[in-house]
Amino acid sequence: APGYIRAIAPYQTGKPIAEVAREMGLPESDIVKLASNENPLGASPRVLAAIENVIMELARYPDGNGFTLKTALAARHGVGLEQIVLGNGSNDVLELAARAFLMPQTSAVYSQHAFAVYPLATQVVGARGIEAPAKDFGHDPEALLAAIADDTRILFIANPNNPTGTLLDPVQLLGLIERVPENVLVVLDEAYTEYLPEEMKSDSVGWLKRFQNLIVTRTFSKAYGLAGLRVGYALASAQVASMMNRVRQPFNVNSLAQAAAVMAMQDEAFLDECLAINRAGMVQLTDGFKRLGLTYIPSYGNFVAVRVGDAAAINLSLLKQGVIVRPVANYGLPEHLRVSVGLEGENKVFLQALERALKEIK
Numbered sequence: 001a002p003g004y005i006r007a008i009a010p011y012q013t014g015k016p017i018a019e020v021a022r023e024m025g026l027p028e029s030d031i032v033k034l035a036s037n038e039n040p041l042g043a044s045p046r047v048l049a050a051i052e053n054v055i056m057e058l059a060r061y062p063d064g065n066g067f068t069l070k071t072a073l074a075a076r077h078g079v080g081l082e083q084i085v086l087g088n089g090s091n092d093v094l095e096l097a098a099r100a101f102l103m104p105q106t107s108a109v110y111s112q113h114a115f116a117v118y119p120l121a122t123q124v125v126g127a128r129g130i131e132a133p134a135k136d137f138g139h140d141p142e143a144l145l146a147a148i149a150d151d152t153r154i155l156f157i158a159n160p161n162n163p164t165g166t167l168l169d170p171v172q173l174l175g176l177i178e179r180v181p182e183n184v185l186v187v188l189d190e191a192y193t194e195y196l197p198e199e200m201k202s203d204s205v206g207w208l209k210r211f212q213n214l215i216v217t218r219t220f221s222k223a224y225g226l227a228g229l230r231v232g233y234a235l236a237s238a239q240v241a242s243m244m245n246r247v248r249q250p251f252n253v254n255s256l257a258q259a260a261a262v263m264a265m266q267d268e269a270f271l272d273e274c275l276a277i278n279r280a281g282m283v284q285l286t287d288g289f290k291r292l293g294l295t296y297i298p299s300y301g302n303f304v305a306v307r308v309g310d311a312a313a314i315n316l317s318l319l320k321q322g323v324i325v326r327p328v329a330n331y332g333l334p335e336h337l338r339v340s341v342g343l344e345g346e347n348k349v350f351l352q353a354l355e356r357a358l359k360e361i362k
């Protein structure tokens with residue numbers, strides 16, 4: 001393998017329940033997993049019913065161009081079908097952007113503590129990653145702009161960011177995009193946008209009319225509870241979308257995922273319920289942290305990074321108690337653990353386990 005492949009640090013996924021249960025000698029039903037920013041409510045019952053209909057058709061290939069899903073997305077966002085790129089999760093569309101627009105002798109800019117897929121997608125095509133320093137754990141527009149080099153082709157920004165949950169508000173974000181040179185694509189990753197209060201939501205899709213160099217990415221993995229199905233998408237100018245579609249696998253989004261995504265967008269009541277659970281759970285977790293005397297990074301997502309000190313030791317103690325969260329040392333946050341917001345009972349189990357872990361490790 002070329003040196004740039006050998007140099008890649010593999011993506012670390014949340015530990016699977018089955019593995020932790022086996023290692024810790026606990027029944028799987030006793031494990032609480034708050035490690036991958038998943039939807040604790042699962043998928044909407046209407047979505048599950050829609051999937052059942054497609055199961056009868058599994059011998060057929062999915063629609064490689066995703067006509068029905070794209071039609072629904074186009075109506076929802078007020079864009080043309082030719083502006084949409086479907087992906088096997090939004091992770092896939094991030095990689096499609098890298099494959100279409102990066103190559104050796106080019107670079108991509110992203111922030112310190114940014115989502116781990118940006119360096120990965122950059123390195124895998126032999127391009128150079130440039131990390132701009134963060135400010136208060138979040139994106140620093142000035143630092144990002146200063147980091148852009150002559151050979152930079154992509155600027156990746158997650159808003160809100162994972163694993164910090166930090167946000168550039170609509171004014172800050174627009175101010176940044178306006179100052180990015182036209183020959184640099186802005187990949188605006190809005191995986192957690194549904195969780196934002198209305199006044200913090202940017203008109204990012206509307207901005208596509210103004211900025212030919214903007215790519216907005218979204219996912220059904222988080223607020224819509226479809227992480228296991230793998231479906232996300234990008235919106236961009238027709239020209240940019242066309243380049244990304246050229247490097248896409250012809251059948252990258254399976255038929256169950258396409259049908260599920262169409263139905264998920266229709267079930268607004270379910271989405272509202274998920275958002276309400278997230279709001280309440282976030283308060284429960286952060287109140288718990290305050291009670292335990294811990295600081296945390298205020299988050300706009302469905303997760304929160306809490307500062308626990310010796311995160312590796314605390315994490316091990318949590319695992320022994322059957323609680324899976326995410327260490328974020330690989331994100332440059334060695335003293336934090338990222339915990340996803342769960343159901344009330346799950347959050348409670350986690351907080352109790354955390355309290356025990358802190359006493360043990362002190």
Ligand code: PMP
Pocket residue numbers: 037088089090091092115158160161162189191218219220221227230231232
């Ligand atoms: N972007 C961000 C910021 C994320 O946190 C994630 C999930 N970890 C993704 C993209 C990718 O999610 P998916 O591929 O499931 O859409």
